[in-house]
Amino acid sequence: MNSQGEKQERTLIEGAAAVGEQLAGKYMTFKLANEEYGLEILKVREIIGLMDITRVPCTQEFMSGVINLRGKVIPVIDLRLKFGMERCQVTEQTVIIVVQYSLHGRNMTMGLLVDQVLEVLSIEAAAIEPPPEFGSSTLRSDFILGIGKAEKRVIFLLDIGRILNAEEAGAVAEATVAS
Amino acid sequence: MDGCKVKLKIEELAGAIVAAEADDAESVALVRRLLDEIEQSAKSQELLEPVADALGDLSTLGRALAGHPSATDLQHVAEAVDEAQKQLARCHAARAASCRFNQANLKQIGSAPSGAQSFAGTKQRDADTIALIGEFLSESEEGLSRADQILMTIEDSEASADSINGLFRVFHTIKGVAGFLELFDIQSLAHTTESLLNGCREGLYPLIGARLDLVFDATAMMRKILAELAAAVEASQEFITAQDIPTLVARLQAALDPTFEGGSRKAEERDHLESVNEDVRLPGPSPPPDEAPPVESSQSIAAEATAAAPAPTKAPGSESGGDTKLRATIKVDLERVDRLVEMIGELVVVEAMVVGAPEIAHSASARVRNCLSQLEKVTHDLQDVGMRMRMLPVSGVFQKMARMARDVGRKAGKQVRVILSGEQTEMDRSMVEQISDPLVHMIRNSIDHGIEPPDVRHKLGKPEEGKVRLSAYHEGGHVVIEIADDGRGLNREAILKKAIAQGLISATDTLPEDEINALIFAPGFSTAEKVTDISGRGVGMDVVRRNIDAMRGRVTIKSVPGQGTTFKITLPLTLAIIDGMLVACGKERYIIPTLSIIESIQPEAAMLVTQGGSNEMLNMRGNILPLLRMDRLLGAKDAIQDPSKGLVVIIEGSGRRVGLLVDEVIAQQQVVIKNMGEGVGEVPFVSGAAILSDGRVGLIVNVEGIVSLIVERRHRGFAGEGSPASAGAASGTD
Numbered sequence: 005m006n007s008q009g010e011k012q013e014r015t016l017i018e019g020a021a022a023v024g025e026q027l028a029g030k031y032m033t034f035k036l037a038n039e040e041y042g043l044e045i046l047k048v049r050e051i052i053g054l055m056d057i058t059r060v061p062c063t064q065e066f067m068s069g070v071i072n073l074r075g076k077v078i079p080v081i082d083l084r085l086k087f088g089m090e091r092c093q094v095t096e097q098t099v100i101i102v103v104q105y106s107l108h109g110r111n112m113t114m115g116l117l118v119d120q121v122l123e124v125l126s127i128e129a130a131a132i133e134p135p136p137e138f139g140s141s142t143l144r145s146d147f148i149l150g151i152g153k154a155e156k157r158v159i160f161l162l163d164i165g166r167i168l169n170a171e172e173a174g175a176v177a178e179a180t181v182a183s
Numbered sequence: 184m185d186g187c188k189v190k191l192k193i194e195e196l197a198g199a200i201v202a203a204e205a206d207d208a209e210s211v212a213l214v215r216r217l218l219d220e221i222e223q224s225a226k227s228q229e230l231l232e233p234v235a236d237a238l239g240d241l242s243t244l245g246r247a248l249a250g251h252p253s254a255t256d257l258q259h260v261a262e263a264v265d266e267a268q269k270q271l272a273r274c275h276a277a278r279a280a281s282c283r284f285n286q287a288n289l290k291q292i293g294s295a296p297s298g299a300q301s302f303a304g305t306k307q308r309d310a311d312t313i314a315l316i317g318e319f320l321s322e323s324e325e326g327l328s329r330a331d332q333i334l335m336t337i338e339d340s341e342a343s344a345d346s347i348n349g350l351f352r353v354f355h356t357i358k359g360v361a362g363f364l365e366l367f368d369i370q371s372l373a374h375t376t377e378s379l380l381n382g383c384r385e386g387l388y389p390l391i392g393a394r395l396d397l398v399f400d401a402t403a404m405m406r407k408i409l410a411e412l413a414a415a416v417e418a419s420q421e422f423i424t425a426q427d428i429p430t431l432v433a434r435l436q437a438a439l440d441p442t443f444e445g446g447s448r449k450a451e452e453r454d455h456l457e458s459v460n461e462d463v464r465l466p467g468p469s470p471p472p473d474e475a476p477p478v479e480s481s482q483s484i485a486a487e488a489t490a491a492a493p494a495p496t497k498a499p500g501s502e503s504g505g506d507t508k509l510r511a512t513i514k515v516d517l518e519r520v521d522r523l524v525e526m527i528g529e530l531v532v533v534e535a536m537v538v539g540a541p542e543i544a545h546s547a548s549a550r551v552r553n554c555l556s557q558l559e560k561v562t563h564d565l566q567d568v569g570m571r572m573r574m575l576p577v578s579g580v581f582q583k584m585a586r587m588a589r590d591v592g593r594k595a596g597k598q599v600r601v602i603l604s605g606e607q608t609e610m611d612r613s614m615v616e617q618i619s620d621p622l623v624h625m626i627r628n629s630i631d632h633g634i635e636p637p638d639v640r641h642k643l644g645k646p647e648e649g650k651v652r653l654s655a656y657h658e659g660g661h662v663v664i665e666i667a668d669d670g671r672g673l674n675r676e677a678i679l680k681k682a683i684a685q686g687l688i689s690a691t692d693t694l695p696e697d698e699i700n701a702l703i704f705a706p707g708f709s710t711a712e713k714v715t716d717i718s719g720r721g722v723g724m725d726v727v728r729r730n731i732d733a734m735r736g737r738v739t740i741k742s743v744p745g746q747g748t749t750f751k752i753t754l755p756l757t758l759a760i761i762d763g764m765l766v767a768c769g770k771e772r773y774i775i776p777t778l779s780i781i782e783s784i785q786p787e788a789a790m791l792v793t794q795g796g797s798n799e800m801l802n803m804r805g806n807i808l809p810l811l812r813m814d815r816l817l818g819a820k821d822a823i824q825d826p827s828k829g830l831v832v833i834i835e836g837s838g839r840r841v842g843l844l845v846d847e848v849i850a851q852q853q854v855v856i857k858n859m860g861e862g863v864g865e866v867p868f869v870s871g872a873a874i875l876s877d878g879r880v881g882l883i884v885n886v887e888g889i890v891s892l893i894v895e896r897r898h899r900g901f902a903g904e905g906s907p908a909s910a911g912a913a914s915g916t917d
């Protein structure tokens with residue numbers, strides 16, 4: 005993995021620099037199982053404790069349901085399920101990160117169910133690498149903007165706009181008709 | 184710079200006019216002096232056309248003050264002053280917007296060739312120009328509605344000086360603004376119409392017959408052009424109108440000649456009109472030679488004959504339209520109102536939470552209880568006010584419908600009288616907009632297919648003039664809109680035949696009357712040409728149903744053969760809040776809109792019927808209804824499985840009834856409807872979400888979705904094996 009990564013770095017050195025420039029900044033990091041992820045801090049609105057989630061029928065599994073955020077109804081996505089991991093065991097540290105971003109001119113607000121929030125981390129350009137190419141055999145990974153390195157940790161920087169794209173939002177609707 | 188001095192003077196004049204009394208010679212003299220001064224200084228300056236026009240009007244009206252001015256005269260001058268002020272203000276704004284156009288350019292507006300490039304017409308519009316166009320569009324729209332209203336009044340009774348003035352003002356304003364926005368097509372159309380009206384104003388010819396039609400046409404055309412302009416601005420494209428303005432302008436111009444008889448009307452249309460008139464004309468005074476043959480009944484002919492003489496009488500009350508005193512209003516950003524209404528909704532929910540909290544509800548303190556009831560009252564008053572802020576009377580839409588009915592009737596060669604009632608009934612603003620489309624379809628159908636041609640009506644012993652009654656009223660917390668015609672009614676046999684042919688029902692089905700009528704709403708049913716021929720109704724009816732469903736309304740049909748058809752649309756008062764029944768199903772709770780609930784029963788085991796072991800049905804006093812389980816539809820866990828232990832809620836949607844098995848009904852409550860949040864997308868069987876009194880989110884059940892599931896199944900049954908047993912079972916009708 006490591007040597008492979010270095011090879012890639014050499015071939016993509018210029019691109020990497022550009023990616024780094026673009027992505028450098030502050031990230032809110034959180035944990036899913038043993039993996040660490042980062043969200044652009046400006047897109048994070050707040051962190052709330054786990055609350056009662058109303059399940060929505062006929063949606064994909066990763067859609068946990070909807071919650072009442074001070075009078076606004078927002079969807080909550082279980083990121084573990086979204087990334088194909090096992091469903092998380094709810095602990096005291098389980099929280100919902102409320103993110104807000106705009107997609108195709110629409111303002112989206114949604115909650116992300118994560119295991120644990122870690123910290124706000126400043127990642128410099130030099131410490132960011134472009135996303136690795138996993139090949140077509142693996143799960144979709146285009147929502148990973150890049151990989152940040154801090155000390156010995158590896159942090160996957162997420163593109164929140166792609167976690168749930170419009171296509172999927174539509175696909176949710178086409179979920180099977182129960183009978 | 185023009186305007187500065189004039190502007191000051193006009194401001195002074197505006198003040199003087201407010202203070203002036205008709206019987207106070209001194210104040211009138213002051214007004215006249217100021218008017219003269221303005222006229223003088225206007226002459227010495229180069230003014231933009233619209234300003235000059237407005238000032239010209241002002242001087243003309245000012246002269247009327249010379250003799251013994253009446254209060255009405257003063258009122259007219261005050262209006263003209265208002266207009267002049269508006270034009271001046273606009274010119275300043277326009278100048279800011281078009282600084283790249285020099286004075287000379289602006290001055291040429293009047294003579295510029297039609298269709299030339301203009302700063303409002305080109306692709307590049309700066310923010311100022313767009314703001315100006317926006318203002319122009321909304322103002323013109325208001326003006327045109329007023330014009331329609333006045334025209335309808337004129338057609339019904341007679342043209343008074345006031346009503347013609349009202350019309351004149353509308354086109355005058357449009358002309359002025361279109362002028363400095365350099366929208367020459369609009370300007371020329373408005374100008375010619377204005378000239379035509381001016382002739383009426385001066386008593387050269389009456390505003391009846393073909394001339395009245397021309398003004399109608401001009402209003403319609405103007406609407407179309409403005410819609411095109413709006414679309415062009417929206418898409419930031421060049422504005423090129425697709426409408427044939429020159430032809431209409433030429434027709435209008437022809438009508439300026441006092442000897443005009445309406446000959447420029449298209450030949451076929453005229454023939455058509457005349458053939459109608461053969462049937463219609465009743466013994467009575469033959470119309471004067473300069474009138475086109477009127478299509479109205481003898482009554483209106485007489486009325487028009489008297490109107491032929493210029494009638495400079497006093498305003499005939501509020502009937503003249505457009506001149507009624509407006510209540511003071513302010514314009515508020517719609518988003519803010521929506522936000523406010525939404526927050527009030529939240530407050531209502533929080534209030535319910537506080538009042539319902541056990542710690543407080545069981546409080547022994549009388550003071551706390553008093554405060555709580557006070558809180559409850561205030562919140563509900565606030566909710567009421569909030570709701571009202573979004574409410575509009577339906578009169579605007581109704582006027583539009585009356586206008587459309589007139590045109591459709593004329594095209595179809597039928598005499599139609601539209602009777603409006605309850606125009607002041609208020610509805611949520613967005614619903615007023617949404618109801619327009621379905622009404623257009625229904626009224627068009629009523630006239631096109633429902634009402635018989637005059638000769639047929641005559642043979643049947645009905646009055647030749649068909650009636651379409653459009654009424655609105657409140658009924659039990661809902662708004663009801665009714666469209667009733669006195670035409671031939673629905674042809675039940677034909678509908679059934681068609682439905683069987685299309686596989687919507689099986690030949691062995693015997694449907695109750697309302698279900699037969701509801702068949703005309705089935706999608707696709709309407710598109711077959713044959714239906715239009717035989718049943719009379721159908722075109723666009725599925726659109727009607729869909730639109731009304733979208734507003735969570737219901738539509739029912741009553742039809743008596745030979746006597747007419749009545750469509751009754753029941754709508755919720757507002758789109759933001761619904762009355763819902765909170766039901767429990769396993770661990771989940773859902774809200775079913777009360778409007779869709781017919782009744783709820785606890786079924787006995789004997790009422791349950793199954794077919795093939797899986798198709799469950801409920802025998803309700805002889806009616807067999809399909810029984811659906813909510814827990815299976817919505818994937819709830821741990822719900823009661825034995826129907827006789829649960830509760831069946833009978834819901835109705837799209838004219839069909841279905842039983843829905845739930846655990847229990849918890850409460851009836853009002854909830855604020857929220858969308859599910861971006862990203863969730865459309866969810867089958869769920870139409871929205873609401874915050875429940877415990878702060879959790881509850882899902883609102885989409886009754887239409889559930890009912891259409893049954894219809895789909897039936898379709899599948901027919902399309903698939905087509906075995907009568909399964910089809911009959913799935914249809915679930917008795």
